[in-house]
Amino acid sequence: xxxxxxxxxxxxxxxxxxxxxxxxxxxxxxxxxxxxxxxxxxxxxxxxxxxxxxxxxxxxxxxxxxxxxxxxxxxxxxxxxxxxxxxxxxxxxxxxxxxxxxxxxxxxxxxxxxxxxxxxxxxxxxxxxxxxxxxxxxxxxxxxxxxxxxxxxxxxxxxxxxxxxxxxxxxxxxxxxxxxxxxxxxxxxxxxxxxxxxxxxxxxxxxxxxxxxxxxxxxxxxxxxxxxxxxxxxxxxxxxxxxxxxxxxxxxxxxxxxxxxxxxxxxxxxxxxxxxxxxxxxxxxxxxxxxxxxxxxxxxxxxxxxxxxxxxxxxxxxxxxxxxxxxxxxxxxxxxxxxxxxxxxxxxxxxxxxxxxxxxxxxxxxxxxxxxxxxxxxxxxxxxxxxxxxxxxxxxxxxxxxxxxxxxxxxxxxxxxxxxxxxxxxxxxxxxxxxxxxxxxxxxxxxxxxxxxxxxxxxxxxxxxxxxxxxxxxxx
Amino acid sequence: xxxxxxxxxxxxxxxxxxxxxxxxxxxxxxxxxxxxxxxxxxxxxxxxxxxxxxxxxxxxxxxxxxxxxxxxxxxxxxxxxxxxxxxxxxxxxxxxxxxxxxxxxxxxxxxxxxxxxxxxxxxxxxxxxxxxxxxxxxxxxxxxxxxxxxxxxxxxxxxxxxxxxxxxxxxxxxxxxxxxxxxxxxxxxxxxxxxxxxxxxxxxxxxxxxxxxxxxxxxxxxxxxxxxxxxxxxxxxxxxxxxxxxxxxxxxxxxxxxxxxxxxxxxxxxxxxxxxxxxxxxxxxxxxxxxxxxxxxxxxxxxxxxxxxxxxxxxxxxxxxxxxxxxxxxxxxxxxxxxxxxxxxxxxxxxxxxxxxxxxxxxxxxxxxxxxxxxxxxxxxxxxxxxxxxxxxxxxxxxxxxxxxxxxxxxxxxxxxxxxxxxxxxxxxxxxxxxxxxxxxxxxxxxxxxxxxxxxxxxxxxxxxxxxxxxxxxxx
Numbered sequence: 001x002x003x004x005x006x007x008x009x010x011x012x013x014x015x016x017x018x019x020x021x022x023x024x025x026x027x028x029x030x031x032x033x034x035x036x037x038x039x040x041x042x043x044x045x046x047x048x049x050x051x052x053x054x055x056x057x058x059x060x061x062x063x064x065x066x067x068x069x070x071x072x073x074x075x076x077x078x079x080x081x082x083x084x085x086x087x088x089x090x091x092x093x094x095x096x097x098x099x100x101x102x103x104x105x106x107x108x109x110x111x112x113x114x115x116x117x118x119x120x121x122x123x124x125x126x127x128x129x130x131x132x133x134x135x136x137x138x139x140x141x142x143x144x145x146x147x148x149x150x151x152x153x154x155x156x157x158x159x160x161x162x163x164x165x166x167x168x169x170x171x172x173x174x175x176x177x178x179x180x181x182x183x184x185x186x187x188x189x190x191x192x193x194x195x196x197x198x199x200x201x202x203x204x205x206x207x208x209x210x211x212x213x214x215x216x217x218x219x220x221x222x223x224x225x226x227x228x229x230x231x232x233x234x235x236x237x238x239x240x241x242x243x244x245x246x247x248x249x250x251x252x253x254x255x256x257x258x259x260x261x262x263x264x265x266x267x268x269x270x271x272x273x274x275x276x277x278x279x280x281x282x283x284x285x286x287x288x289x290x291x292x293x294x295x296x297x298x299x300x301x302x303x304x305x306x307x308x309x310x311x312x313x314x315x316x317x318x319x320x321x322x323x324x325x326x327x328x329x330x331x332x333x334x335x336x337x338x339x340x341x342x343x344x345x346x347x348x349x350x351x352x353x354x355x356x357x358x359x360x361x362x363x364x365x366x367x368x369x370x371x372x373x374x375x376x377x378x379x380x381x382x383x384x385x386x387x388x389x390x391x392x393x394x395x396x397x398x399x400x401x402x403x404x405x406x407x408x409x410x411x412x413x414x415x416x417x418x419x420x421x422x423x424x425x426x427x428x429x430x431x432x433x434x435x436x437x438x439x440x441x442x443x444x445x446x447x448x449x450x451x452x453x454x455x456x457x458x459x460x461x462x463x464x465x466x467x468x469x470x471x472x473x474x475x476x
Numbered sequence: 477x478x479x480x481x482x483x484x485x486x487x488x489x490x491x492x493x494x495x496x497x498x499x500x501x502x503x504x505x506x507x508x509x510x511x512x513x514x515x516x517x518x519x520x521x522x523x524x525x526x527x528x529x530x531x532x533x534x535x536x537x538x539x540x541x542x543x544x545x546x547x548x549x550x551x552x553x554x555x556x557x558x559x560x561x562x563x564x565x566x567x568x569x570x571x572x573x574x575x576x577x578x579x580x581x582x583x584x585x586x587x588x589x590x591x592x593x594x595x596x597x598x599x600x601x602x603x604x605x606x607x608x609x610x611x612x613x614x615x616x617x618x619x620x621x622x623x624x625x626x627x628x629x630x631x632x633x634x635x636x637x638x639x640x641x642x643x644x645x646x647x648x649x650x651x652x653x654x655x656x657x658x659x660x661x662x663x664x665x666x667x668x669x670x671x672x673x674x675x676x677x678x679x680x681x682x683x684x685x686x687x688x689x690x691x692x693x694x695x696x697x698x699x700x701x702x703x704x705x706x707x708x709x710x711x712x713x714x715x716x717x718x719x720x721x722x723x724x725x726x727x728x729x730x731x732x733x734x735x736x737x738x739x740x741x742x743x744x745x746x747x748x749x750x751x752x753x754x755x756x757x758x759x760x761x762x763x764x765x766x767x768x769x770x771x772x773x774x775x776x777x778x779x780x781x782x783x784x785x786x787x788x789x790x791x792x793x794x795x796x797x798x799x800x801x802x803x804x805x806x807x808x809x810x811x812x813x814x815x816x817x818x819x820x821x822x823x824x825x826x827x828x829x830x831x832x833x834x835x836x837x838x839x840x841x842x843x844x845x846x847x848x849x850x851x852x853x854x855x856x857x858x859x860x861x862x863x864x865x866x867x868x869x870x871x872x873x874x875x876x877x878x879x880x881x882x883x884x885x886x887x888x889x890x891x892x893x894x895x896x897x898x899x900x901x902x903x904x905x906x907x908x909x910x911x912x913x914x915x916x917x918x919x920x921x922x923x924x925x926x927x928x929x930x931x932x933x934x935x936x937x938x939x940x941x942x943x944x945x946x947x948x949x950x951x952x
Contacts, residue, residue, distance in 0.1 A: 027595055028588070029549065030579070033542035035592055041538050062517050066509035067581075067612060067629055068565075073505065086571040089544075091581065093566040094616040103506070105543075105567065105581075112504070116511055119503055136543060136612065140570040153543055 032145030032152030042284035083203020194446035218419030276340025292348030425466025427459035508621030508628030518760035559679020632735035670922035694895030752816025768824030901942025903935035
């Protein structure tokens, strides 16, 4: 049964592909907390492996902090507390006994981590301190939940750093941007980096940098964030150090994270109406081998498929030779296309005779005969080509969504029809931002990070002087 | 500052080494829920990698299920519910709102997983089903907590399988035993496998197999368990399949797990009064390189250390060249011995001249000059030797703890003095088991799994006929 087209009916396509490609199963008793199925889980593991290498290169260490956070910790930074309180899940009892104080399930770990940082940091020699945590997060979002896009329980990586000065923390913000860029590039994603407007920054941050990637339905998805925390947390958590000048000072901090949302982004932007298309580096199965059996001439084919599997595993690829007899080769083609396996290799009687295989790319669906002796080079070459192709396609998808609006009426028109990422002029007044949100179902993403843009007209809402060039989209 | 000896003052040694070797930091606001520090975290990651390979070879898939479990799910299997209720942490509120039903933080995942299994399993072709989950577990133990030994939050692996028959499930129990044996062997552990007595089996199981390893203080630690669940969960969770004979039947299930407790076992049994001794395969840092600098003759030494690091990283080892100038080489020796780094390589002026290094083994503390050209072979050889040495030492430690007791008085005497694992005859009456527990601070571990032993006398407690040979120890 073919899928819908992700561009014409994203929602239906998305739900179906998650289930059929073994990414997520939502049939749990806990709305918004789903089962991350084997393929979804393995994509996340591949992302973790990539990130752990980057973290090691850049001096981050992994550790794990408690899930339960005392209420009093969350309260210490008031903006932080107010930002998270509506969606915090509270543990109040153990067995039949009420606890003397209640604990939050971590909606994020600044407070518990900085309680430890205060014990670990004493002098400038202890800085910078850079820890990362991979963990589950609970945010009991009361809005509509959507698997991977808006979950009540999800996985993430949260890195937390401490520095001697504001400027060093700002540099760390830049390093995080570089790390994420390398990840997003490897995932063949196309995205924009924004500084979020003040009214939408992280609760407790000086400023927030966010990475937004488009989805096929013209909405955008925040796939990561970086926060400069100033010493907003250092003060209430008393994270101090003895500086080289003999003075005791508060540290400056940053935090940054990516989550399983990233999987939603990869699946959605690369997929098509046959199912997923996974970037070869991150695909749980990179190559599937399918025997083409005709009753009279099938001799040696299954063995050849098995041999080829062994050979390619030896080369370090994740390979599956689908030798199951109860399925036709046509069924197998569809199944593995649905799963997004980058490369399919077919061996039939003629291939066996010619000592070749038929190779089918998942991205372009092109087929090609490849001599067995050239297969190693072919695969490494075609995987590079696929990554380039997927990235170009993602770039084109992002470019095709860019719009301009000079007035709220124009913005409304865009959001009513085909949606997109709308460039406009804004006076920076939060009332105008609110009006955008209330009247258009979209919101101000912020200003481009690292790109200087000058307003060329008045604020799209109030008509007063445009102070910044802002981008507006409908987001998850 | 030297450590205590783990054999003479285990408790003090343990607490100190956890902190100094960056394994666990207990200074959290949540008693029993600690910070797993970078070295502890990396050992766990190494265990995960080992297990994931085994799981793949044996057809297990990884997935992730929700942390929060509806109360009603736990209640469906009554023994299970009663077993876990005293230590369950309950989520009752979100934000300021009371939830219509409360959720347990998973103390184990049978119920939530089998709710999904009921949706995934329809026919015999869906069996066996074998999923594993790596996750955090919350058991709000009200007894004294001890880091890694008895935590309120810890990590584990829980594998859950479903089969057509009782016998197939029993075979799966055996496969789990083989998998764990390969892991425990790789970790150089020595342990005994028991079938737990009925009164101490897992809540909801037909029978429980447990793996107990000794600690230096003569207590034992349960480092893993396997449960045959019969169809005790299949019935309340309605996990059924259409069998080949056309009949619809309940599946038979098993579950088995290991946890971060395993880390406590490795650290304790291999460590000495210099700190940790880590099995080379699982050590976060396998080799440390220390330059020996004399002011006049230090030329080229730092460079040689750096080159050697690069060379060994290239060979696939986890290496750290400790080139820090603020520490003496003596300080570095102690530091890395504390961390349990298996091999230290020193380069001084004479080594540089002779194109050799001085290699110091962490286990035996032996030193040896090795020519640079032979270093690759030397390391792979010495790592094998260390694994053998550690395993032999662990075997000897276990053997030295084996005792016999014919009466409760003899048992009391052993438990009062040097403790140990005591072999005795037992009538299988739960009242006698209770008496052992109440009067000796030890308990019956069970009967040896896979070893046929015939009682040679009356029950050590009541003097009636001894029906089984039971083993007794004080455990965490």
